[in-house]
Amino acid sequence: MSQESGVASTRKWAIVAAGLGLVYVLVRHRQKLLGPLRRVWSSNCLLPQRHIEVINSVQDPATRWVLNELKTHCETFKVLGFDCEWITVGGSRRPVALLQLSSHRGLCALFRLCHMKQIPKDLRELLEDDAVIKVGVAPQEDAMKLSHDYGVGVASTLDLRFLCVMANHKPEGLGKLSQTHLNYKLDKHWRLACSNWEAKQLEPKQLDYAANDALVAVAIYQKLCRDLQPRHFWQRCPEDDKNLRTTFEAFLDVDFTKGFSLSGVTRSKGLAQGKGKNGLQRKQPYRQMATRSKDFYDNCLLQAPDGELLCTIDRRKASWYLSQNLGTQISEEPFTVRLNFEPAGRAVGDVGRYYQTIKENQCVVCGDRDAYIRKNVVPREYRKHFPMVMKSHTSHDVLLLCPACHQLSNISDLRVRNKLAVQCEAPFKHGGGSIKYRDDPELRRVQTAGKALLHHGAKIPAAKVAEMQKTLLEYYIDQTEVTEDLLRQAASVKYRVENADYCQHGERVVQQYRDNFGGLVELERLWREHFLHTMQPRFLPELWNVNHNADRLEVRASEGRVDEADLLVAGLDAKVKVM
Known part of the structure; x- marks a missing residue:
């Protein structure tokens, strides 16, 4: 190879190396370089x-x-x-x-x-x-x-x-x-x-x-x-x-x-x-939420008398069984308690295996482990109106979210609440049918006049006294004069009256789903599918599913541990009978 060709080759490789170096610098520092350019x-x-x-x-x-x-x-x-x-x-x-x-x-x-x-x-x-x-x-x-x-x-x-x-x-x-x-x-x-x-x-x-x-x-x-x-x-x-x-x-x-403004969000002292x-x-609604950094899941083990695993529980519950002489400690790590009595039921199918699995202390959406808040997938304003068999043992619908994901999830819930309010004719804003008691203005005037004349009549100007007495006589049409007895009666008038159109949003929605929309398992499914669609969680507990409660009730029904009336409310009566 001639000297000239060698120099040309060296120059060519030097250019290639410089180009590769430039590419590396651009890739390595792209944020610093391109950020200002983008702005x-x-x-x-x-x-x-x-x-x-x-x-x-x-x-x-x-x-x-x-x-x-x-x-x-x-x-x-x-x-x-x-x-x-x-x-x-x-x-x-x-x-x-x-x-x-x-x-x-x-x-x-x-x-x-x-x-x-x-x-x-x-x-x-x-x-x-x-x-x-x-x-x-x-x-x-x-x-x-x-x-x-x-x-x-x-x-x-x-x-x-x-x-x-x-x-x-x-x-x-x-x-x-x-x-x-x-x-x-x-x-x-x-x-x-x-x-x-x-x-x-x-x-x-x-x-x-x-x-x-x-x-x-x-x-x-x-x-x-x-x-x-x-x-x-x-x-x-x-x-x-x-x-x-x-x-x-x-x-x-x-x-x-x-x-x-939904549940789980608290107002901070200084609002932006x-x-x-x-x-x-x-x-502006820039708020902070109360979080917990301590582990929520202790993952202690609870066993049946024969050693079969029933479920995982928290340390406090496990200690309660011991303090009541209802169980015996088997091991310290993991902390395991064996019951001294036969439980009402055993773990059956995927429903039972769900309660046996170890739960991770992390946000089920993004996986963050620094701080988290409990999220009720089916909000408590609905769950509290469920029959006892459907609102007890609801840990399946209590998930952990980090503050940011919890905030976004609560915001997205408002859209479902709006749809339910229209579908079930159940307003949830303050006003109209959402107010349980309302003030009757006429009764309030009567009470105010009665109290004022009874306790401060001597200090009130004559013109005002005459006006108040007229108010009382117009209300008590069978009276011709204002007496002390009449004043006492007026002063004790209750001006807050029950609103005939009142209906609590959660109660009305539960009632409508129970009677007209396929039962309460459909309402549960609606909220769970909404959570999956909007939040797209990547770290859900194993075996978590939208039909969990329906499956759990069917297991209980097969064991004779649930009333037919509760199955009817849940919307499972016909399905269980077919089974």
Whole structure:
């Protein structure tokens, strides 16, 4: 080989080695190198590519074109930024004045509903299309206002704060989310937020404010989705990932604030503060939960008198058997107690084997072992109305979740509660049929007048005394004068009366499933399948299944240890008879 060819070969291999080294550096430090580039890309490309269209009337020639463009953009990426603006006059909210919809391609349509007076048919179809996700911060509130003001439903709204929680980010207002995730500062001055959105002509600053809110919502959604499904820089991310939607589908059309008020979540002393559209401070539902780091499962063993394993139990229960002379300690590790009496039943089939298996002290969803909270898969508000045979020995439906997973699970439960409330005509919000007692205003006036005249009559002005006496005589129509006996009778009047329409949500749902929807095992199955679908747990105990209680009751029925009435309530009477 000549000297020249040797030099050329050496140079070639040096170039290859340098290239490989560069690739290694890019891969090894990709987060540090690409992170700032992504933020710069987001902030610089967000606004230059935007295209704002203002629609003032249904007859506007641009209306059809804009709606067709939005629909076309949604064919490849079924997400729209969604927001609304309105004004308040004399403390009363006026109908929504402006509706903002933006696509991922930078098109932002501003529909001036205050001038249009109606929702065009194509716009209504787009808003009601549940395949298209409408993203923003508190979009459910805007959707409710549109429904109230214009009779249009907005399907598949998604609060971006749900994605923040799922991606382990702080759930903040839109302005802070834009700054944190896009490195772009929105103009959130209260004068703009509270400006006249019904003006004949909107100012350029108003147009920027309205359009940017919807545009950054889509950009934040895209960024949070990348955080949820990180990929290498050379991997192409599908523009519209349907698999990703399944991870947050349970949070569609769910109010973020109400989701955090469910059981298992406690209010922390210092709530994060945010500004509403009126510029005033309001509390945000960023809360902490009481967790436990001590092992929940002790996995002590309980044996029958002949040594057969019955189940695993906690240390306290095992010690109780010993203190009551109901059992004898067999070993220390594992801590094992053998009963001194024959138990009512033995472990049978998969049901029995489930209670024999060792349970891990970890989150059943993500596997975290640092801290966890007990999760009632079938919420207690329903379980407490079950017959005793179905609400005792319910450890199958008590699982361990880490704080983040517990929070998300509780939020997703709200959607099932809403469906059950409609299906079973069982409201669970405060108001209407959910209030057991109500105050009768007339009886309250009578009691107040009676007490005041009886105890403080001499100190009350004559005009007020006359007014109170008139109230009493109008109620006690058979009396002609106000006597001390009458005052005592009025003062003891009970003004809190039972609400004839009252029905506790959980009790009504249980009653309806018991009588009309296939029995309580169907209600159990509904909640368990919901948990599996929304949380996709990867670390469930072995043999955990959605039909557990039904199988357990059938075993008991075969042993003659359950009443036929309980089987009927559970919805198993016919099945057991066939067996």
